[in-house]
Amino acid sequence: MRVNWISLSTNKHHHIIVKLAVVILLLGLAFRLFVAHYKGFASDLESPVSEKVQVRAPYVEPPVLVGISENEDHIHPDVITEKCDLFKGDWIPNPSGPSYTNESCPWVENHQNCMKNGRPDFGYLYWKWKPHDCQLPRFNAKRFLELMRNKTWALIGDSISRNHAQSLLCMLSTVEQPVQIHQDMDSKSKRWHFQSYNLTVSNIWSPFLVKAATFEDINGVSTAEVQLHLDKLDKKWLDIYPSLDYMIISTGKWFLKASVYHENDVIVGCHLCPGKNLIELGFEYAYKKTLHYIMDFIKTSKHKGLIFFRTSTPDHFENGEWHNGGTCPKTIPAKEGEVKIKDLNRILRNIELDEFEKASAKVAHNEVNLKLLDFTNLLLSRPDGHPGPYRQFQPYSKNKTVVVQNDCLHWCIPGPIDFLNDVIMEIVVNG
Numbered sequence: 001m002r003v004n005w006i007s008l009s010t011n012k013h014h015h016i017i018v019k020l021a022v023v024i025l026l027l028g029l030a031f032r033l034f035v036a037h038y039k040g041f042a043s044d045l046e047s048p049v050s051e052k053v054q055v056r057a058p059y060v061e062p063p064v065l066v067g068i069s070e071n072e073d074h075i076h077p078d079v080i081t082e083k084c085d086l087f088k089g090d091w092i093p094n095p096s097g098p099s100y101t102n103e104s105c106p107w108v109e110n111h112q113n114c115m116k117n118g119r120p121d122f123g124y125l126y127w128k129w130k131p132h133d134c135q136l137p138r139f140n141a142k143r144f145l146e147l148m149r150n151k152t153w154a155l156i157g158d159s160i161s162r163n164h165a166q167s168l169l170c171m172l173s174t175v176e177q178p179v180q181i182h183q184d185m186d187s188k189s190k191r192w193h194f195q196s197y198n199l200t201v202s203n204i205w206s207p208f209l210v211k212a213a214t215f216e217d218i219n220g221v222s223t224a225e226v227q228l229h230l231d232k233l234d235k236k237w238l239d240i241y242p243s244l245d246y247m248i249i250s251t252g253k254w255f256l257k258a259s260v261y262h263e264n265d266v267i268v269g270c271h272l273c274p275g276k277n278l279i280e281l282g283f284e285y286a287y288k289k290t291l292h293y294i295m296d297f298i299k300t301s302k303h304k305g306l307i308f309f310r311t312s313t314p315d316h317f318e319n320g321e322w323h324n325g326g327t328c329p330k331t332i333p334a335k336e337g338e339v340k341i342k343d344l345n346r347i348l349r350n351i352e353l354d355e356f357e358k359a360s361a362k363v364a365h366n367e368v369n370l371k372l373l374d375f376t377n378l379l380l381s382r383p384d385g386h387p388g389p390y391r392q393f394q395p396y397s398k399n400k401t402v403v404v405q406n407d408c409l410h411w412c413i414p415g416p417i418d419f420l421n422d423v424i425m426e427i428v429v430n431g
Contacts, residue, residue, distance in 0.1 A: 084132070084133035087131075087377060088377065089131035090130055090336055091129060092128060093126060097126050098125055098414035099138075099414075101115065101414065102115045102414070104174070105173050108166055108170065109162070109166060112163060112166070112391075112411065113413065114412035115412075117387070117390040117392060118393070118395070119390040123332060124385055124415060124416070125414060125415065128422075129378060129419040129423070136422055137422070137425075137426060145175055145176065145194060148197065148245075148246075151199055151246065152202070152244050153201045153202065153244070154202040154237070155202070155204070156204040156206055156237045157204075157206060157207065157251055157310075158205075158207035159207075159410060160250065160253075161203060161250055162205070163410050164417055166203075167414075169201065170413060170418075179192065184205070189202070189205045191203075204236055206237050206251075207251060207254040208228060209234055209290065210229055210230060210231070211234055212228045225273055226260070228259045228260065228262065229262045230286055231264065231293055233294070246305055248424075249307065250311070252313075253312060253348075255348070257271075258270075259271045259286065260278065261285075261286055268281070284347060291355040296359075298368060298370060299359050299362045299363040299370070300366065301368060302366065304369075305369070306369045306371065307370045308371050309356055309371070311349050311353070311372070311374045314341055315345070315386075315409040316382075316383035322407075323405075326408060327389075328384075329388070330383040331384050334383055336381060338381070345376070353372075373424065375420055378420075382416040386408045387406075387407040387412055389406050391406070
């Protein structure tokens, strides 16, 4: 029997083509059904958005505790940021606000607790420092604690150093609350311990950095001249100096007080001491002598830690000073150049920069790591960041027109002083 292979082969091909056409037809039908279903599902999700809803502007409340997003203002630890002058820049809007509040941090002193004390505006909380020529990562409390494992820190100086120490503690407490492990008899020097990281942070009260006997009340009113020894370091910080891995030392405003000066245990003159038959040497003499003596000690100390010297911070009293009705009514930052530094603040800063410059070359030769924190201009443009009348609780609750003492020297917490920590961390991390 002869088989027609060509005919069978042709029939077989036709059969395959028919099957393929049926499959394509079924797939097309299934695809159309799927698309129709998907569009219906998508339209269900989008329909509420397509409706125009009128939303009323919200009432401005105090900022709640917010964490800083991992992607916001942070730079990955392995990314090398460009070098620039971290101390020259502007304050720009910061919608995320502070990383903590007065309620989340127990270390805020009452006089700087502006929110608790009833300050009615909150705009001062929503700005951040932006250097001109680079990005400044926000302070990363978790990373800072990891870097500082088994380390010791100290902030040494006057009430601005205490103000700064409380700011640092509040920012770190967003990760772990420290335990206070020490305070002196006057509750002015304190020490805290972050147990999980074995990090110790101290605030050492030493407003002159040298030996001094002061006589004043709780409001800072002096009852006698300060007895100031220009050539004897204050043992409160000198005794712990060798054990510190990191320290920030500063002084300034206290040298403006009426004082009697001692050198080699002999009275050599004074500042503002009429009727005492002493040579009026002036505060500039004492400030230069003191800072020169301190820098001499540091540069020959062979200390292996990192030492920061911070310039004194400006005040923003208007129409008076601390004790004669000065106020600070501003509610927004000033632009660069809008606020002029006061003569006394300028004199203090010039002496600080001069003495630091003299010491710089020698400390490098002696392998001592001394760095400058020149925060004067950064804080000069924040006249809005002080407690003002809200250094006390609800000052106008009984009388809206009562005259109250203003604080235009210290800083609200949270507030502009928090950004000192951003700069310090950047220096610690990237040198």
